[in-house]
Amino acid sequence: MNAKKIAGEKATELITEGMVVGLGTGSTAFWAVEKLGELVKNGLNIKGIPTSKSTEKLAIEMNIPLISFSDVNHIDITIDGADEISPTLDLIKGGGGALLREKIVAFASKKFVVVADESKYVNELGSFPLPVEITPFGFEATIREIQKFKCQTKIRKLEKNEPFITDNGNYILDCYFESIEDSSFLNTQLNLIPGVVENGLFVNMADQVIIGYNDGDVKVLDK
Numbered sequence: 001m002n003a004k005k006i007a008g009e010k011a012t013e014l015i016t017e018g019m020v021v022g023l024g025t026g027s028t029a030f031w032a033v034e035k036l037g038e039l040v041k042n043g044l045n046i047k048g049i050p051t052s053k054s055t056e057k058l059a060i061e062m063n064i065p066l067i068s069f070s071d072v073n074h075i076d077i078t079i080d081g082a083d084e085i086s087p088t089l090d091l092i093k094g095g096g097g098a099l100l101r102e103k104i105v106a107f108a109s110k111k112f113v114v115v116a117d118e119s120k121y122v123n124e125l126g127s128f129p130l131p132v133e134i135t136p137f138g139f140e141a142t143i144r145e146i147q148k149f150k151c152q153t154k155i156r157k158l159e160k161n162e163p164f165i166t167d168n169g170n171y172i173l174d175c176y177f178e179s180i181e182d183s184s185f186l187n188t189q190l191n192l193i194p195g196v197v198e199n200g201l202f203v204n205m206a207d208q209v210i211i212g213y214n215d216g217d218v219k220v221l222d223k
């Protein structure tokens, strides 16, 4: 069975009439957005705030009404995916390069719900390379500072060796750590480096995690 679909669709059971909903990015959040499109078609009245241009496009295709931060001062709930989830529900996100918008939307949300298949649940964060969004200006200097945290780094590239450019016009630096022992400390320290726009550690942000299993099971983990 499709574990990502199970998790994504399960999360939409939390959505009620009139909610402002943060719409996540990636192949698991996709199923939540698609299901919301179906619910909207059947009369559910919600407004969405997308976390990326690709999700914006999908939401428009699904006829989900969109709203911006200038129209609302909070988001009721956000449903988004993750690349790694620790037992304390801390996350690595940004595998799709949307981490900045994802963090802004999650932070503005009353409830942040993460959807994932079982492979994303790990004992300790750090096997997945940590994505860090950095400005193109001075990127060499920014990378040197990031490497002081004992990681190997690689600028994310597209097929023709062109750098991947985020929705915000920046680069993604994928950082390979041997392990991440203190995600809260690393999160704070990375964001203090000039040129770092945001990093993919989401510490103490997730309220609930919904995990889909390949055998069709689903588990809900609360903070």
Ligand SMILES: O=C(CO)[C@H](O)[C@H](O)COP(=O)(O)O
Pocket (backbone or CB within 6 Å): 024, 025, 026, 027, 028, 029, 080, 081, 082, 083, 092, 093, 094, 095, 096, 097, 098, 099, 102
């Ligand atoms: O953070 C993200 C995009 O920036 C995604 O939520 C994360 O990469 C998980 O993606 P998927 O559900 O496709 O495995």
